[in-house]
Amino acid sequence: MSDEKFNVKSLVTCTAPVNIAVIKYWGKRNEGLILPINSSLSVTLHQDQLKTTTTVASSRHFKEDRIWLNGKEDNINHPRLQSCLREIRRLARKRSSDGGNTSEKLNLSHKVHICSINNFPTAAGLASSAAGYACLVYTLARLYGVEGELSEVARQGSGSACRSMYGGFVQWIMGDKPDGKDSIAEQIQPETHWPELRVLILVVSAERKPVGSTAGMQTSVQTSPLLKYRAESVVPERMKEMIAAIRRRDFETFGELTMKDSNQFHATCLDTYPPIFYLNDVSKRIISLVHRYNTYYGRTRLAYTFDAGPNAVVYTLEEHVDEFVELIKQYFPPETNGEQFLKGLAVSPVSVTEELKSAIGMESCPRGISYIINTKAGPGPRVVEDTSLHLLGSDGLPKHLKQSA
Numbered sequence: 001m002s003d004e005k006f007n008v009k010s011l012v013t014c015t016a017p018v019n020i021a022v023i024k025y026w027g028k029r030n031e032g033l034i035l036p037i038n039s040s041l042s043v044t045l046h047q048d049q050l051k052t053t054t055t056v057a058s059s060r061h062f063k064e065d066r067i068w069l070n071g072k073e074d075n076i077n078h079p080r081l082q083s084c085l086r087e088i089r090r091l092a093r094k095r096s097s098d099g100g101n102t103s104e105k106l107n108l109s110h111k112v113h114i115c116s117i118n119n120f121p122t123a124a125g126l127a128s129s130a131a132g133y134a135c136l137v138y139t140l141a142r143l144y145g146v147e148g149e150l151s152e153v154a155r156q157g158s159g160s161a162c163r164s165m166y167g168g169f170v171q172w173i174m175g176d177k178p179d180g181k182d183s184i185a186e187q188i189q190p191e192t193h194w195p196e197l198r199v200l201i202l203v204v205s206a207e208r209k210p211v212g213s214t215a216g217m218q219t220s221v222q223t224s225p226l227l228k229y230r231a232e233s234v235v236p237e238r239m240k241e242m243i244a245a246i247r248r249r250d251f252e253t254f255g256e257l258t259m260k261d262s263n264q265f266h267a268t269c270l271d272t273y274p275p276i277f278y279l280n281d282v283s284k285r286i287i288s289l290v291h292r293y294n295t296y297y298g299r300t301r302l303a304y305t306f307d308a309g310p311n312a313v314v315y316t317l318e319e320h321v322d323e324f325v326e327l328i329k330q331y332f333p334p335e336t337n338g339e340q341f342l343k344g345l346a347v348s349p350v351s352v353t354e355e356l357k358s359a360i361g362m363e364s365c366p367r368g369i370s371y372i373i374n375t376k377a378g379p380g381p382r383v384v385e386d387t388s389l390h391l392l393g394s395d396g397l398p399k400h401l402k403q404s405a
Contacts, residue, residue, distance in 0.1 A: 023039070202312040
């Protein structure tokens with residue numbers, strides 16, 4: 001097998017983005033199909049800062065399907081992974097039988113090798129599964145020549161992955177059909193719609209979550225009356241308000257809704273029995289800092305949101321980024337103020353007035369934040385044209401593997 005050189009059509013590499021929800025998805029009405037109990041809305045982040053890269057190769061020489069994640073071979077038989085593989089292959093067979101050119105492009109009986117890497121911490125509350133499954137589905141679809149609605153397939157890997165199939169501002173429509181055919185993602189506005197919007201990810205902890213999202217959701221659905229109320233009585237109207245705020249680029253409304261929805265999501269986690277705690281003391285300090293900052297200026301300039309983890313995501317406008325980062329350095333002094341602490345888009349040093357410091361009046365929390373990623377809204381999945389960036393070599397094996405300890 002090592003002598004085989006692939007035809008370029010049988011090896012494809014793509015990238016896909018992370019998305020951060022401003023109206024949260026939490027709870028499923030169907031576990032198998034991953035159908036949510038409420039609609040949700042997110043901002044797709046720019047791939048210059050956060051992305052998953054996936055290479056998929058197909059060959060008659062491969063004995064079985066295999067997958068490598070972040071340098072280590074993983075279990076290809078994971079049910080959700082199998083759902084995505086099975087569905088894309090089904091669509092490819094259908095395209096072939098309908099007279100499409102899939103068969104001349106690829107033999108559908110051939111096995112695949114999949115290699116995927118993230119340029120950010122996996123499973124640390126940074127939506128790694130969303131980017132990962134979106135990238136897998138998009139890359140497989142390119143390999144097999146499958147076109148059309150792919151968010152429904154990505155959803156079967158990880159619910160929020162359907163939103164990473166598009167750039168900009170994206171809603172996941174919950175749908176009501178039992179088969180989930182109407183539970184799909186839809187772009188509200190492209191990434192170019194609100195160029196001043198900035199997204200700062202404050203990485204509090206890069207550790208794996210103590211309670212995974214899947215297990216947490218199941219327990220919440222079973223035990224939290226607040227979750228049911230949220231899904232039925234709060235989210236539908238909030239979705240309409242959020243879409244309208246985004247369309248008119250109204251940051252004050254966007255920010256207030258974002259914070260209220262994050263707070264309510266974590267309230268449902270607390271209402272779950274036994275309760276689930278994703279926020280830690282540093283997370284709560286960031287919440288306090290944001291509210292004190294907004295109070296000082298008499299308007300919503302910053303808006304936090306937290307997914308199922310302690311890391312904060314703060315939305316703001318470009319003009320406020322420098323001052324906010326300076327405050328983070330002030331109240332969460334890092335071990336280093338160099339490149340290791342600030343990643344992504346450039347930030348300029350500014351001075352913070354004594355009046356503002358006095359108004360915030362918090363004690364410092366040294367090394368509470370590991371680093372900051374400064375980014376913005378970005379596009380959906382892309383094909384990587386540069387063949388030197390393929391993650392699999394000509395033998396169908398990863399070019400870079402982590403050595404086992």
